[in-house]
Amino acid sequence: MPAPTVTSAEIFERYEEIRLRLPAAKFPHRSQFIDNLGAITDKIDVFLLDAFGVLNVGEQVIPGAVERLEMLADQGKQIFVLTNGATYNSNQAYQKYRKFGFSLKQRQVISSRDEALLALNDIPDHFTWGVAATDYSAIEELPNRTRLLADDPQAYDAVDGFLFLSSAQWTDKRQQLLTEALQRHPRPFLVGNPDLVAPREEGLTLEPGYFAHAIADETGIEPVFYGKPYAAVFERALRAVDLTGVDRSRIAMVGDTLHTDILGGAAAGLRTVLVTDHGLLKGMNASDLIQRSGIVPDFIAATT
Incomplete structure (x- = not known):
């Protein structure tokens, strides 16, 4: 399609218009501001990471994202990419992130497409x-x-x-x-x-x-x-996690959108981290949008 002229502000308003089609959730009273994910390694054992706006913007890797994931892995954190990208199949998506330089195994890449295709197995x-x-x-x-x-x-x-x-x-x-x-x-x-x-x-x-x-x-x-913010894809992700000794309060959904990543993570009973400097909310007043929507992340990070 031709490049759209839609703005982030318009998309925020559109998400609010369709709010009744999105899940309900409970949120913390306020957010804690942090520089990056390294600041919460004492609180979080499992990181579910959105891709666009957290790991990459289009075909460009977000500066420091590869190194941040390596640091989390070195500390024994479980890492999964939870993406709504459905254009490519799971192997294509995995190869894409490997090409970007992320040291991931295929089982660590979970897509909404996988969940949609699983539903087709029940169709005649x-x-x-x-x-x-x-x-x-x-x-x-x-x-x-x-x-x-x-x-x-x-x-x-x-x-x-x-x-x-x-x-x-x-x-x-x-x-x-x-x-x-x-x-x-x-x-x-x-x-x-x-x-x-x-x-x-x-x-x-x-x-x-x-x-x-x-x-x-x-x-x-x-x-x-099928996909964030809806429950099935989070349930699929949690089945991939080694939950031995891990409470849901130590699992975080990290994303750049309030109405998919943060809302979906909160609805699944997880902690949430909003990344503001690269994705949908780049250049916007995130605090104002949080107040207007009532979707409150546990943490707000400038970058991954």
Whole structure:
């Protein structure tokens, strides 16, 4: 799609508009300000890290992030990347972070796409999904029959349900075709990335959640979301953690967005860390947004 002109302030307001579709949570009364994650190693044993805005911005690694993760690992901390990125499969995502220089094992990278695909295993084999993705999204790994959604209107009527994984090649025309198809014939509508935007070098790019919520507003059809801030992906992450001797109060979700990372982490009963200097809230008054939204992180860090 063409580079959007949406601003962080507009996206904050949009998240507030769709708040009723997001989970509820309890929050601390106030946040503690810290410089980086190194300041809370005495309080946290497990770090669940968002990717965009915490580890990287687009294809650029956030300065010091590689070294910070190495330091946490040297101290025996458990580290997992918990990403809403659904364009790539788990192996592609893992290779991406290895290329960036992060010393991670594949089991440490947990994506919303993995959770969405797991849900497909409960769907009858004869089901055909219309998939919003890219031609490099490896949709052939899906357990059901698939059809990549493009500009053919007949494709939207020929499938049994829709799975939205990536908006990288999405267009206004395809958005209209999907909206009209659901209006004519309501069907299951699954979304593998609930994010409204992602921070990249050129600014914010619109993500599947942005388009899915627009369709929900117009059609009244509620999508099923997989990924932060929804519970299933946190449950999946916690199953990967060695919880021996670890209380949930010593597990932290680290992210750059209030309405996905912080809200989702708090709803899962975890501590939360908001990173402000690289992602969605860069250049904004985070304290004002926290007060307005009521979404309060345990810690606010300038950087990872």
